[in-house]
Amino acid sequence: MAKNGPITKSAAVRDRGVTMNDVANHAGVSRTTVSFVLNNRSTANISEETRKRIIESVQELGYRPNAGARALASQRSDWYGLVTEIVTAPFAVNVIKGAQDQAWLDRRFLLIAPSDQADAVGPNQGMEDAAIEKLLEQRVEGLLYAATFHRGVHVPKSAHEVPTVLINCFDADGKLPSIVPDERAGGRVAVERLLVAGHRRIGVINLDPQIPAAVGRLEGARDALAGAGLELDPELVVSGYATADGGYEAACEILDRYPKDERPTALFCLNDRMAMGAYDAIKERGLTIPGDIAVIGFDNQELIAAYLRPKLTTVALPFEKMGALGVRTLAALTAGQPITADQQLVDCPLLERSSV
Amino acid sequence: MAKNGPITKSAAVRDRGVTMNDVANHAGVSRTTVSFVLNNRSTANISEETRKRIIESVQELGYRPNAGARALASQRSDWYGLVTEIVTAPFAVNVIKGAQDQAWLDRRFLLIAPSDQADAVGPNQGMEDAAIEKLLEQRVEGLLYAATFHRGVHVPKSAHEVPTVLINCFDADGKLPSIVPDERAGGRVAVERLLVAGHRRIGVINLDPQIPAAVGRLEGARDALAGAGLELDPELVVSGYATADGGYEAACEILDRYPKDERPTALFCLNDRMAMGAYDAIKERGLTIPGDIAVIGFDNQELIAAYLRPKLTTVALPFEKMGALGVRTLAALTAGQPITADQQLVDCPLLERSSV
DNA sequence: AAAAGTTGTTGACACGCTTTAGTAACGCGC
DNA sequence: GCGCGTTACTAAAGCGTGTCAACAACTTTT
Numbered sequence: 072m073a074k075n076g077p078i079t080k081s082a083a084v085r086d087r088g089v090t091m092n093d094v095a096n097h098a099g100v101s102r103t104t105v106s107f108v109l110n111n112r113s114t115a116n117i118s119e120e121t122r123k124r125i126i127e128s129v130q131e132l133g134y135r136p137n138a139g140a141r142a143l144a145s146q147r148s149d150w151y152g153l154v155t156e157i158v159t160a161p162f163a164v165n166v167i168k169g170a171q172d173q174a175w176l177d178r179r180f181l182l183i184a185p186s187d188q189a190d191a192v193g194p195n196q197g198m199e200d201a202a203i204e205k206l207l208e209q210r211v212e213g214l215l216y217a218a219t220f221h222r223g224v225h226v227p228k229s230a231h232e233v234p235t236v237l238i239n240c241f242d243a244d245g246k247l248p249s250i251v252p253d254e255r256a257g258g259r260v261a262v263e264r265l266l267v268a269g270h271r272r273i274g275v276i277n278l279d280p281q282i283p284a285a286v287g288r289l290e291g292a293r294d295a296l297a298g299a300g301l302e303l304d305p306e307l308v309v310s311g312y313a314t315a316d317g318g319y320e321a322a323c324e325i326l327d328r329y330p331k332d333e334r335p336t337a338l339f340c341l342n343d344r345m346a347m348g349a350y351d352a353i354k355e356r357g358l359t360i361p362g363d364i365a366v367i368g369f370d371n372q373e374l375i376a377a378y379l380r381p382k383l384t385t386v387a388l389p390f391e392k393m394g395a396l397g398v399r400t401l402a403a404l405t406a407g408q409p410i411t412a413d414q415q416l417v418d419c420p421l422l423e424r425s426s427v
Numbered sequence: 428m429a430k431n432g433p434i435t436k437s438a439a440v441r442d443r444g445v446t447m448n449d450v451a452n453h454a455g456v457s458r459t460t461v462s463f464v465l466n467n468r469s470t471a472n473i474s475e476e477t478r479k480r481i482i483e484s485v486q487e488l489g490y491r492p493n494a495g496a497r498a499l500a501s502q503r504s505d506w507y508g509l510v511t512e513i514v515t516a517p518f519a520v521n522v523i524k525g526a527q528d529q530a531w532l533d534r535r536f537l538l539i540a541p542s543d544q545a546d547a548v549g550p551n552q553g554m555e556d557a558a559i560e561k562l563l564e565q566r567v568e569g570l571l572y573a574a575t576f577h578r579g580v581h582v583p584k585s586a587h588e589v590p591t592v593l594i595n596c597f598d599a600d601g602k603l604p605s606i607v608p609d610e611r612a613g614g615r616v617a618v619e620r621l622l623v624a625g626h627r628r629i630g631v632i633n634l635d636p637q638i639p640a641a642v643g644r645l646e647g648a649r650d651a652l653a654g655a656g657l658e659l660d661p662e663l664v665v666s667g668y669a670t671a672d673g674g675y676e677a678a679c680e681i682l683d684r685y686p687k688d689e690r691p692t693a694l695f696c697l698n699d700r701m702a703m704g705a706y707d708a709i710k711e712r713g714l715t716i717p718g719d720i721a722v723i724g725f726d727n728q729e730l731i732a733a734y735l736r737p738k739l740t741t742v743a744l745p746f747e748k749m750g751a752l753g754v755r756t757l758a759a760l761t762a763g764q765p766i767t768a769d770q771q772l773v774d775c776p777l778l779e780r781s782s783v
Numbered sequence: 784a785a786a787a788g789t790t791g792t793t794g795a796c797a798c799g800c801t802t803t804a805g806t807a808a809c810g811c812g813c
Numbered sequence: 814g815c816g817c818g819t820t821a822c823t824a825a826a827g828c829g830t831g832t833c834a835a836c837a838a839c840t841t842t843t
Contacts, residue, residue, distance in 0.1 A: 136564055141830055144830040204491070446798090458823090495798095496799035496800045499828050799828105804825090
């Protein structure tokens with residue numbers, strides 16, 4: 072045979088993987104033809120017979136295309152990079168899952184790189200840059216940049232060399248498109264749920280009032296109350312650390328402040344960890360959930376919400392959806408389509424369990 | 428210039444990335460020399476002057492090596508693949524973190540592929556194979572295969588084409604090396620902790636008695652008791668579903684079965700979710716933790732253990748360590764070193780919090 | 784019967800890099 | 814002035830694939 076190229080050693084002689092040349096030789100055609108068949112090039116007319124013979128050879132030899140070589144030759148990689156500190160934050164790992172699944176559907180490959188620094192300015196600053204650099208060395212066609220909690224971020228400038236989409240955060244410099252949860256709608260939905268259940272006096276256990284999550288969710292709570300002709304009583308809003316202890320203390324303060332008949336009948340906890348603490352405060356006082364006090368959370372940290380007793384009704388952060396949407400947005404960008412908006416809001420669905 | 432190759436268009440003309448050729452031209456040397464410098468080839472004598480000039484050119488032009496091309500030419504990829512259903516199981520994501528960090532240290536790249544199927548035999552079976560296939564197309568030099576819970580698995584046969592290491596699971600066919608938690612030592616450590624605290628009557632809330640985790644942890648509990656001249660009272664071992672509800676029911680059964688003075692003074696819960704349920708059962712009966720009943724868990728599901736009130740003392744599953752060890756083992760294998768053991772056990776450290 | 788398609792296939796270059804086998808220039812000992 | 818070793822570099826052959834221009838063998842049109 073020895074048709075293609077000066078030297079055509081067989082796979083066995085080379086002791087490397089089976090290459091396209093081996094397939095071509097085995098099927099008695101040129102390598103080009105094999106390439107056309109494997110890539111379904113409709114412009115090339117390959118006879119059904121030849122195609123079949125090639126497919127058979129592929130399977131017989133166990134040929135597996137070399138993704139790197141393909142990328143090199145075609146100048147397309149089908150790879151996206153995902154940079155995230157999420158690797159350290161278990162509960163937000165669903166971004167990875169959503170992105171992975173969508174990438175899989177789109178026949179793309181997701182390269183995940185760690186950037187272990189929430190707000191590092193010090194020694195770790197370099198790691199994020201290095202991670203992005205590494206991804207660019209792999210010639211990813213686009214970047215996803217995900218944060219563990221909704222906030223503004225500064226993205227290393229090398230990320231601007233390819234299409235980049237931010238997930239669960241937004242570009243503090245206002246250049247890059249982003250995908251964030253619709254905190255406000257989520258807050259509205261939560262409080263509406265409490266209103267529907269008949270609650271009129273609702274306590275709010277707030278996060279650090281500065282962060283986007285707190286601002287949005289509280290705004291949503293106001294929206295809901297306004298819809299029922301009510302106002303948010305500032306006295307009923309207590310801030311605390313975003314932990315179970317913080318929630319416990321805040322709940323104690325609210326519960327102990329009023330006589331029984333003026334006490335709020337429901338608590339909107341701006342995250343599930345605080346709700347967890349609120350549960351303790353409520354139970355400690357001999358009150359029942361949801362009988363005496365209804366509780367609604369936010370975040371849907373499954374390990375908490377689904378295992379509290381009673382199970383916690385909460386508003387979910389749509390990590391998985393955001394991940395998937397991130398990949399789709401990136402696909403649109405790399406395909407040259409202009410995206411519709413700088414910032415896409417994703418719905419936060421209410422998960423009904425048993426605490427309201 | 429135009430020294431290298433027949434055509435030597437500049438980067439600007441090509442409108443592609445900067446290549447090694449561009450660097451070579453800019454520095455006035457051959458591409459080979461650039462390659463030698465960038466790879467620190469000590470066999471080649473490059474003058475300090477030339478080296479410096481090349482480094483400068485690299486920075487000036489913003490050259491970034493093409494990882495795919497490099498892999499193609501050198502027949503080495505520096506990539507490992509990690510196959511895992513873990514992407515769906517947030518609490519075990521630390522395997523990814525451990526592996527990522529270690530890979531980063533070793534200057535290797537970890538490609539993560541999803542295999543969304545715990546025990547699928549049906550429609551999803553193909554996904555795992557496809558994931559491995561995809562990784563092999565990327566020419567990964569080795570594979571890590573991680574499970575969400577300790578068990579025997581059947582690994583697709585294509586995984587046998589490259590060095591493969593199992594994490595948190597073992598090869599049911601007994602061929603591949605694996606890394607698993609030392610459940611037995613963990614169980615021992617937990618019960619020893621209770622013994623040290625003076626407890627003699629210890630209730631055990633057991634998992635499904637069949638699974639490796641239950642077998643090992645219980646065995647360890649027996650070891651510890653034997654060390655104190657005690658035996659495990661089978662009556663005090665109650666199995667339940669591995670959930671908070673399961674733990675609640677099991678705890679109720681144990682607590683209600685005995686008069687106050689015969690009641691166990693401590694509960695060893697074989698996982699944290701069950702401990703969470705046990706907390707409720709204990710508090711419901713007006714008992715305090717650890718005053719009346721000490722509780723110790725297993726798994727260290729941080730979102731639970733660190734946020735329960737009081738915080739849960741528990742034995743940690745060393746996911747991060749296993750991930751790191753997996754990468755190191757793989758590195759040894761791919762370097763041709765024989766590994767020492769088929770199955771490596773990793774310690775499960777006791778995390779002291781406030782429930783004992 | 785010549786010209787103009789059509790169908791099925793291939794040769795050859797390109798992608799960006801590594802690596803082996805060189806070579807030119809120089810200094811050294813005899 | 815010759816051989817020999819050293820130093821500092823380079824030419825060229827790959828790695829496995831995509832892709833385009835070209836071509837041979839037919840079929841159809843003029």
